[in-house]
Amino acid sequence: MTKTALTNMGESIARPTGWAGFSADWTSDQRAFKSASWGKVMIWIFLLSDTFIFSCFLISYMTVRMSTTAPWPNPSEVFALTIGGQEIPLILIAIMTFILISSSGTMAMAVNYGYRRDRVKTTALILATAAFGASFVGMQAFEWTKLITEGVRPWGNPWGAPQFGSSFFLITGFHGTHVTIGVIFLLIIARKVWRGDFDHERRGFFTSRKGSYENVETMGLYWHFVDLVWVFIFALFYLW
Amino acid sequence: MVDLGSVEAIPPAETADVELYHPKSWLTKYVFCQDAKVIAIQYSVTALAIGFVALVLSWLMRLQLAFPGSFAFITPSSYYQFITMHGMIMVIYLLTALFLGGFGNYLIPLMLGARDMVFPYVNMLSYWIYLLAVLVLIATFFTPGGPTGAGWTLYPPQAILEGTPGQDWGIILMLISLILFIIGFTMGGLNYVVTVLQGRTRGMTLMRMPLTIWGIFTAAIMALLAFPALLVGAIMMLFDRLLGTSFFMPAIVQAGEHLKYGGGSPILFQHLFWFFGHPEVYIVALPAFGIVSDLISTHARKNIFGYRMMVWAILAIAILSFVVWGHHMYISGMNPPFGFFFATSTLIIAVPTAIKVYNWVLTLWRGDIHFTVPMLFALGFIVTFVNGGITGLFLGNVIVDVPLSATMFVVAHFHMVMGVAPILVVFGAIYHWYPKITGRMMNETLGRIHFWITFLGAYAIFFPMHYLGFMGAPRRYYEMGETAFMPASAMTLNIFITIAALIVGAVQLAFAFNLIWSLFKGREAGGNPWRATTLEWQTPQTPPGHGNWGKELPVVYRWAYDYSAPGADGGFLPQNQPPAAPASRAAA
Ligand code: HEM
Numbered sequence: 001m002t003k004t005a006l007t008n009m010g011e012s013i014a015r016p017t018g019w020a021g022f023s024a025d026w027t028s029d030q031r032a033f034k035s036a037s038w039g040k041v042m043i044w045i046f047l048l049s050d051t052f053i054f055s056c057f058l059i060s061y062m063t064v065r066m067s068t069t070a071p072w073p074n075p076s077e078v079f080a081l082t083i084g085g086q087e088i089p090l091i092l093i094a095i096m097t098f099i100l101i102s103s104s105g106t107m108a109m110a111v112n113y114g115y116r117r118d119r120v121k122t123t124a125l126i127l128a129t130a131a132f133g134a135s136f137v138g139m140q141a142f143e144w145t146k147l148i149t150e151g152v153r154p155w156g157n158p159w160g161a162p163q164f165g166s167s168f169f170l171i172t173g174f175h176g177t178h179v180t181i182g183v184i185f186l187l188i189i190a191r192k193v194w195r196g197d198f199d200h201e202r203r204g205f206f207t208s209r210k211g212s213y214e215n216v217e218t219m220g221l222y223w224h225f226v227d228l229v230w231v232f233i234f235a236l237f238y239l240w
Numbered sequence: 241m242v243d244l245g246s247v248e249a250i251p252p253a254e255t256a257d258v259e260l261y262h263p264k265s266w267l268t269k270y271v272f273c274q275d276a277k278v279i280a281i282q283y284s285v286t287a288l289a290i291g292f293v294a295l296v297l298s299w300l301m302r303l304q305l306a307f308p309g310s311f312a313f314i315t316p317s318s319y320y321q322f323i324t325m326h327g328m329i330m331v332i333y334l335l336t337a338l339f340l341g342g343f344g345n346y347l348i349p350l351m352l353g354a355r356d357m358v359f360p361y362v363n364m365l366s367y368w369i370y371l372l373a374v375l376v377l378i379a380t381f382f383t384p385g386g387p388t389g390a391g392w393t394l395y396p397p398q399a400i401l402e403g404t405p406g407q408d409w410g411i412i413l414m415l416i417s418l419i420l421f422i423i424g425f426t427m428g429g430l431n432y433v434v435t436v437l438q439g440r441t442r443g444m445t446l447m448r449m450p451l452t453i454w455g456i457f458t459a460a461i462m463a464l465l466a467f468p469a470l471l472v473g474a475i476m477m478l479f480d481r482l483l484g485t486s487f488f489m490p491a492i493v494q495a496g497e498h499l500k501y502g503g504g505s506p507i508l509f510q511h512l513f514w515f516f517g518h519p520e521v522y523i524v525a526l527p528a529f530g531i532v533s534d535l536i537s538t539h540a541r542k543n544i545f546g547y548r549m550m551v552w553a554i555l556a557i558a559i560l561s562f563v564v565w566g567h568h569m570y571i572s573g574m575n576p577p578f579g580f581f582f583a584t585s586t587l588i589i590a591v592p593t594a595i596k597v598y599n600w601v602l603t604l605w606r607g608d609i610h611f612t613v614p615m616l617f618a619l620g621f622i623v624t625f626v627n628g629g630i631t632g633l634f635l636g637n638v639i640v641d642v643p644l645s646a647t648m649f650v651v652a653h654f655h656m657v658m659g660v661a662p663i664l665v666v667f668g669a670i671y672h673w674y675p676k677i678t679g680r681m682m683n684e685t686l687g688r689i690h691f692w693i694t695f696l697g698a699y700a701i702f703f704p705m706h707y708l709g710f711m712g713a714p715r716r717y718y719e720m721g722e723t724a725f726m727p728a729s730a731m732t733l734n735i736f737i738t739i740a741a742l743i744v745g746a747v748q749l750a751f752a753f754n755l756i757w758s759l760f761k762g763r764e765a766g767g768n769p770w771r772a773t774t775l776e777w778q779t780p781q782t783p784p785g786h787g788n789w790g791k792e793l794p795v796v797y798r799w800a801y802d803y804s805a806p807g808a809d810g811g812f813l814p815q816n817q818p819p820a821a822p823a824s825r826a827a828a
């Protein structure tokens with residue numbers, strides 16, 4: 001076997017180089033990812049799987065957009081708001097995008113303060129992230145209501161291809177569900193940080209695993225992913 | 241030469257030993273249990289039970305095909321429902337669940353020297369959601385209109401249109417059940433993958449893992465990437481059915497009436513389905529490949545030939561199988577260059593697959609072959625898999641596939657390669673690991689009877705189907721009726737196949753009896769009845785206790801295939817056997 005494990009025999013071992021070295025590193029003893037905990041590896045792989053889900057949704061949306069014979073409604077007009085007598089295209093979506101991206105910033109700061117074991121700031125930043133997330137969902141609900149009152153339904157709309165409404169409700173709904181789940185977990189984590197669970201390694205109610213500030217980072221990875229997905233939805237659904 | 245057999249010093253532990261969750265009550269110990277071994281048994285029993293339903297459905301289909309119209313309760317509609325449920329249950333609820341949820345849960349922690357999966361609680365949820373999926377599936381049999389008859393591929397538009405059996409409830413519950421299955425599987429799958437990546441014991445490098453684990457690990461990754469496509473397809477079809485969206489529905493005129501649908505793409509569903517469906521074949525096959533490698537090596541007392549090549553072949557198959565899905569859609573019509581691409585990539589998969597077959601044969605070459613029951617099943621697998629693989633090469637070519645695609649030839653092909661072959665491995669694996677799981681051996685005589693009747697019977701069933709397919713007998717037909725191109729003797733053949741199927745079915749009852757009987761009356765097995773090297777046979781207790789390893793985790797010093805080791809006690813060296821003396825390092 002190629003030797004990648006440390007030995008305690010005090011002799012030097014020639015490490016393989018090139019492809020052999022690459023394979024030896026990745027297949028090495030006990031752990032493939034030396035610095036990553038179980039939870040972090042799990043969330044990364046989950047997100048990879050989730051990426052495939054969103055990719056399938058977006059590719060399917062593009063396919064039906066091509067297959068439908070009716071004209072596709074113009075998103076700049078559909079998603080415009082009239083503010084002060086003036087029609088501003090995509091204004092709400094722009095604000096929503098801005099908010100979600102800001103929430104990624106507060107989340108990153110929360111992770112940082114978490115590792116510094118600053119309970120108060122971490123809690124505050126997580127709560128801010130959750131508030132951003134909740135307002136995003138709120139604005140999405142507003143947008144849905146607006147479109148529904150204008151007659152957009154999953155099976156049809158006044159302006160053209162029925163697939164427009166179908167894809168819109170499906171994709172934003174699926175993403176919104178992700179955000180909502182994220183907000184719920186943010187609140188749970190915020191409570192745990194505030195209560196000091198991660199300082200005292202208090203055990204989880206269900207899992208009976210010791211708590212640690214790493215949970216904040218795991219949460220953060222999910223949150224950043226949800227933001228990133230939104231960027232693609234924004235580009236492919238609203239801007240195209 | 242890579243010196244796979246050599247030993248080296250013990251690496252230091254990189255992570256602290258995990259603390260186990262200790263069940264406090266009977267309920268958390270046996271029912272809502274977080275121990276992977278218990279979850280494995282729950283998964284396996286559930287999968288075998290629902291698999292039995294699929295077996296009974298196959299009898300009913302065969303009875304209809306042999307004696308058309310003799311059974312009042314088998315109508316054309318119910319025949320479609322039987323086909324659909326049979327196919328779906330066999331592929332997903334039996335084989336996928338059994339290989340990954342069953343064998344994966346049992347073997348991954350034990351073979352890697354771990355105490356449990358990395359997230360036992362999530363692992364437990366995985367089983368309960370799977371059970372829920374199975375219950376929803378069963379419920380479709382009792383809903384008005386019965387289960388869906390759309391075929392296991394659920395192709396729209398017919399899957400959700402009036403006129404297809406089970407259109408009102410069956411299809412809805414089917415899709416919900418699939419969605420639940422995928423959620424449950426994801427929870428388990430993340431566990432299997434992360435445990436392999438991060439939860440191994442000291443000395444267990446990836447390149448020392450038994451091939452069983454390589455197969456299950458790779459299959460779990462594939463499933464995590466392939467199931468999303470099915471999930472998305474299922475959700476969108478549910479929308480089409482419940483909300484009247486038209487993701488998959490083109491404009492349709494039915495009975496002179498324009499339906500509310502229009503503008504969707506039925507082909508889109510086919511792409512989503514087969515982007516899942518083809519990898520699914522390998523999700524079932526790769527664990528089987530891995531298990532067979534270990535069975536052969538152990539029962540032929542020889543190291544596996546070309547271990548590294550075997551690993552790379554598994555990975556190559558996994559990657560390639562994501563770019564061949566189009567070979568299921570030749571008859572849907574596609575641009576010729578795409579047909580060329582999919583045919584080429586399909587044929588290329590034969591290369592790593594053939595490497596594996598050669599390596600199995602070379603492992604057997606001059607081995608000390610013990611014809612134990614697991615070995616018989618492993619050998620049966622190799623033959624059957626080669627058989628089904630070769631017809632697969634035929635069907636991979638557009639020009640051969642187009643005329644054969646909707647015939648019994650395809651039915652014969654996929655039953656050989658992903659029906660019979662993996663099922664033989666399931667049996668072999670159960671006979672092999674039963675002594676570890678229960679502490680008792682299964683009855684050998686019954687096992688042999690079970691093997692020979694199943695193996696020969698499977699050929700009696702599926703070999704003639706190739707021939708029927710060549711003659712043009714269509715697939716998914718309730719009855720043939722009078723045709724010019726089918727000689728009357730084809731009917732005799734159909735009767736022959738049905739009798740064989742009933743006999744094979746009956747002998748599975750003997751297997752079920754053996755499972756239960758041996759639990760109480762089987763010979764005591766001891767810790768390592770097959771004299772195997774892998775870690776699960778070296779546990780301090782048999783069956784392994786909570787936490788698997790007692791106080792100290794095992795340390796691994798060598799690869800999993802030190803059989804026929806010169807001078808070793810009994811001719812084999814368990815993976816956790818320390819080197820005799822530092823001097824032996826030089827010799828290796
Ligand atoms: C004793 C064993 C079995 C018998 C007798 C049997 C028989 C049949 C029959 C008669 C059909 C319908 C053919 C037609 O009319 O088109 C069928 C379909 C099918 N079987 Fe089996 N089968 C068996 C085991 C399995 C196993 C182990 C699998 C697991 C992969 C499997 C997977 C399928 C699938 C996927 C279909 C296609 C369903 C469809 O067309 O929608 N079968 N089987």
Ligand SMILES: [Cu+2]
Nearest residue numbers: 518521565568
């Ligand atoms: Cu395929």
